[in-house]
Amino acid sequence: MLWLAWRTVIRHPGSVLGALITLVLAATVVGAMWFVVDSDERQRPVVERYAGVPLVVGTGGIAGALPPGLVRALDALPEVARTVPDLTFVAPLSVRGATVSVPGDQYPSPAGHGWGGAALTPFRIERGRPPGAPGEVVMDARLAGAAGVAVGERVEVAVSGVFRPYEVVGVAVAAGAWRHQSALFFTDDHAAELAGRRGGVDAIGVYPAGGVDQESLGRAVGRVLEPYNRRSALPVRVSTGDARGRAEGNVITSSGGGFNTLWFLVYTTGLVAVGMVSAVMGLSLRRRGRELAALRAVGARPGQLRVMLVAEAVLLALVAGAVAVPLGGLLAPVVAGRLREFRVLNAAFEVHYTPLPALWTVLFGVAVALTASMLAVRRAMRIRPGDALAEAPAEGGRLGRGRLITGLATFVLAVALTVVLIGNLVALPEPLGPMIAQLAIMMALVTSVGLVAPWFVLLAGGLLRPAAARAGPTGAFLATANVVFNHRRFAGAVGSLTLGLTLAGAIIGTQFFHDWRAAHRATAEVTADHVLRPSAINNALGEELRRELGDGAVGVRMLPITVLPEGRAPVMMTASLATGDLTRVLSLAVRGGPLGGLEAGQVAMSEELAARHGAGVGSRVRIRLPGAPAEASVTVAAVFAGTTELGQVLLPSAGPLQAEPYAAIYVRGPLGREVSSAAVVSHDRREYVESKARESAERNRVLPYISMLIGVFCLVAAVNSLCLAVVDRRREFGAMRRLGMRRGQVMWMAGWESVLTVLPVVVLSLAAVAALAFVHAVSAGGMASLVSFIPFAWLAPLAGGALLGAAAGSVLVVRAVMRNER
Template sequence: MAWLAWRTLRWHPGSLMGTLVTLVVAATAIGALWFVVDSTDRQEVPVERYAGTPLVVGTSGGGISPGLAATVDALPEVAAAVRDLSFPAVLFVRGTRPRMPGDQRPWPWGHGWSSARLTPFELTEGRPPWAPGEVVIDARLAAVARTGVGDRVEVAVSGTVQAHEVVGVAAARAAWRHQSALFFSDDHAADLSGRGLRADALGVHPRPGVGVEALRAAVTRAVEPYNAPGLRIARVAVGADRGGQENNIVVAEGFNTLWFLVWVTALVSAGMVAAAMGLSVRRRGMEIAVLRAVGARPGQIRRMLVAEAVLLAVVATLVAIPLGMLLAPAVVARFRDFGTVSVAFEVGYHPLAMWWTFALTLAIALVASLASVRRALRIRPGDALGEAPAEGRRLGRGRLAAGSTLLAGAGVLSAVQVWKLVAVGGVALMGLQFGTLCLAVAGVGLVAPWVVLVSGKLVRGVVARLSPVAGFLAVANVVFNHRRFAGAVGSLALGVTLVGTVVGTQLFYDWRTAAHAVEDVRADHVLRPSAGQGALSEELRRRVLDRDGTSAAVGIASMPVAVSVEGRPPGQDPPPATATLVTGDITRVLDLSLRGRSPGDLGEGEVAVSESLGAELGSLLRVRIPGEAQDARYTVVAVYADTAELGSVSLPAQAVAGTNLPSRQHERIYVRGADPGPLADPRVPVESFTKQEYFWQMSEESAQRNRTLPYVSLLVALLCLVAAINSLCMGLLDRRREFTGLRHLGTRRRQVMRMACWEGLFTVAPVVVLALAVTAWVTFVHAVSEPGGAAATLSLIPFDWLVPLGAGALAAAMAGSLLVVRAALRNERHGTA
């Protein structure tokens, strides 16, 4: 029986090939992602900067204080605790900026010369740096920059450029592939970095006879008092964990994004393959009915389809694994662009990943097979006695009713947002918007075939005049046999609408994030270091003041702190917060809603807090500053409304001068009353924005941080597109008799091929228009939830995503139709049927 059933496939090659192609595409995507996921589990972060020391004390913010360094250095197990500073230092040689291939960052890192032993580096030429204005360059960078001892170079740090003389060239005895280094004298490095006596890390060398585990235990006990509850600043690392402390190596811990992609791909693939197998069963309905009529039992039909699924899964995996191995590096390259993985990440091809790819592909095929079994068992043996076509029957009303109900539900949720029938905000509003998106996408996927049917009826007359033969026949096919196109239309509508609504919603949230970020800014300009460039120096802020004594230039920096309110019951303290160090009068550049005194008038032991911290005026706060073993006590004298520009706690920079925190370094400088543009050296990596430019920059940065979800939706859309084109091609392959009949009636080959192209156009174009309309609706509903947002609706519609996707779908549909029709007519003989 199984052999006889397999023989039926020879009469429906489109069904077999369509299902196989769909499964190969799904397995290739899963395999590529699984190779990358498996590589993350086996990847060891390379240790370069700290290869010469067995233990590193790193910091998650605030730096290593002199007290902590002295505590570790005084341990009996420790021979030496070497302080290390790491700060971006852009090198210019003869006016050009050398680039080192393979580096994680496009700039070198500056260090104090005493920390060179941590790598370890050794001089190959020249001498160590002893004074300001002297630098030692690592040998790799010196070779690329074509510079050596005695040359004059320029180094840009914290927004300023200084000339230096190359006094030495050093080479690392350990592997040195992903970072470049510049070494300065220790005092000069401290001045350049603005860190003062603080360090970024400690490299700890044990005394002779002390093992790594004993050293780690001793150092862990020593640093514990410097970690406040819930705020672990100092971290002890040994072995491969040392690589995580190197601030230029990105560590993909957990890599949850790829796991999410794997399971989303598997879920969508199961639906794709189920649709392809279901279509295959429907195309083979007559043969299955004959099998039932001659005595085949339901169990035999079930085993036949399951056996097909297993064989297809085996063949698909054999094809997909090599394709996945070729695709995996491209996936890694894309995630490297996102900053999710570093240049040190390498893809491995372990056999276990291949077995998991096969297992998941087999599971998808079996799930899809079980779904198609239900369709097969509904075929009655009596269907073998008739030749009545099933294609002309209309789609079930249940599908239309379900889709209309979902769209109506999305309409109700939209009305709640537009007319604010219910007062919602925050998380509740996000849930409402997410619900609208989900209902709209699902509803469109269900009702799309009916939209194609209606649009075909509307354009029938116009198309008949434009193309009396090919166009007329195509419209007739789409209208009369629209059930044939339902699978392709539903998949395509689901994918394109998902991309449009998800990307449009993300654009809305990016716009809203930027709007909220700048709504409190009163400054005319905002200065920031370029990406990854650390901070701006106090010298740069003072230059603005020197040009115009009436201008305001305010610098801010942030750091993590632990906060507790005295008198509050235990367990009710706020979580770890962000403290903002302010240099200048912040009220001149930010519009703050205040209670109490101005934050610009804070005295010693006084602090301003945000409303979200929950502290009242006059409250006493205990604040644990990073790197300190004791809490500092402050009195709340000002409370301001929450703003994206400030943390939960604001302190004047001079308040932490005694803690050796970098009080002369700024993450942003707000300027009012002067144009800082002429002050900026074009070689200095400093960005200057007007308020409007700052808005767009914040929006762009929000989009960069949230790229994963739009690209996940695009991946789903591409899989749906494959399923849709596959469904169209499967249907065309099984219409050989129809094409032969048209040729017998005198229709030319070119007219038959044009008819197939017209069908692709009438299938894809209405879906793209529908997706665009739903996207505009969803984005408008989201936008009106924010003041003034409705005016931005047009800019939130992702035309740059939908137009290429729609054009690609149309081109793929036409190209696939032409190839399939050409293949179907290849063996056709005029005059035979």
């Protein structure tokens, strides 16, 4: 049987070509992602900023969270020779009116530091001298080269949204590699003023005393940090070795706990590949029904056929793996580059080629082929030996009614869930309840459409048959008749394509709905006339800018804190600090005291957080601020409606943490002057609402591409199946030629068969996506945005590609099959 499997593969390549193409495609994509995943897990964090210090104390990037008392406590340790406090803040550079961005940097703007922190890399002056006054700056040599600046020239630096002029007094070079970030150095006092830290620092570099090894130094520092880390979800970390790269914020990867985008892509591709390869191999076996029946008739046992078919699958997988591994290696840098754009991978990421991903790619191909083969073999074993004596193929049989009944049942389920969601028949807890219901409706609808699609094609063909008969050309009538009679032949292609189009449209349409909802929430919550936010090159706005905008300006800053529920583990939450009267710029339902009247020892909580922890107005809760040596007991003075404009906890602006620099400044009334610049973006209310939709799309921009990947997989599998169904129709085409049909008429007929199969699928998929858009529109309270939830721009290329690929592929296959026909 193994010999027979090999002879089948080499003597009948058409019977396995479709499965081989699908396997190669799946293994190539998975192989490329496996090279990226393997490289990601082998990637060592790049250490640049803290390369010159053996141990760094930090809070993972929380600005100004380390208090002066901690610096003094570390300095007092006998194991410590000295400490170097470090400040890091975004400092966009402008030279001769043009913003400078260095290719290859992890972030679009340079980072500002005090000159005292230059020792952490370390940096040394190559030209000029260190900064000695507030109006002086030192640039690193790489940044100076990109900007074309020499010592003595003047530049502008925007910190917290305000541009200030500086004279370049020096150019510094790093002792080690300096490839993925840029630095500007100011005097220490001026850097503290620009960063707005009020005495707190971002990180502390610790140098050991003579004779103290790194392990002893780490233990000593750890003892000092124990009070800061007791019952805290925001620990003060000790970083040594490669961990210093994470401490300096020069790494963004998909690994490290939580949701892993790369593995999700691998799992998704693998799951879709199993379904697509199974469909193609099932079609291949149906086409070989007479051959298998003949083997049964001459005495082959079912077990022998299973061995033969499984052996064929393994041979296909090995051939596919040999082709897919080098193709995946070529595709991996392209995938990595795209993921860098999405900030899933960092700028320092490099693809490493090792044998392990290649081995896993081959094993993946074997596993998929075996799984698909076992699923297809079950159907092959139902073939009777007597079928070998039949003259006509069994393609004209009817589809099983179980598929139709299941499809209709899932459609009824989708309708029932829609009625529950729209009619509010069941109280669904916000916000997860409606989201889960919408997800269930989407999955039920996609499943239903995928199951009933072959029946829909059959129905569409039956409706078009009379018109095709009256149209005149024989090819039109035969194309329609073949679609109706041989609809089982096209069932695999129909199911694959319907699944791909509908799932891609449903996912992207749902994303459009959530983007719209983000904008709709902003419309209801924001009453400010203008909102100022940092541009892409900046990350904060300062108090100086807020004061220039007048008393109607309200600045809001976000930061993480730890909430300590009674008897439960600490939980990290996002908190807000505000300067100004929030009620002037936000419309929020509030219970208890006014949000602007919080005093020391008081907080306000969102309704969701208060309900989760059983807190209310007047309740006492325990919180821990970033870098605080002890927790604090505070009173909940107010409870406000949840909003994306504020964190889950609102802290009083008077306290140990400064309210600025701000993430946004809200202004009621006219601005009075132009404030937009390279570092500040000013939105009026309409523009701000639109920006919220864009931000939602930006946060989830990987999801549409994943759904399109699934759609393309399904499209290729569907076109592959349609073309594969044409390969073995040589006798049928020959009979048509003997009856007087020209070769062009036969090719025209085959092309229209594909179009008449694909077009109903496109219509059905679009109807399903429109139905889901209707559910979103009604659940949102109106039909005005219905059309905007249908992703026409994303579906059009898929649908067009399916129509063009199916028609062109069928015509080319017929031409190849009939090349010797006269």
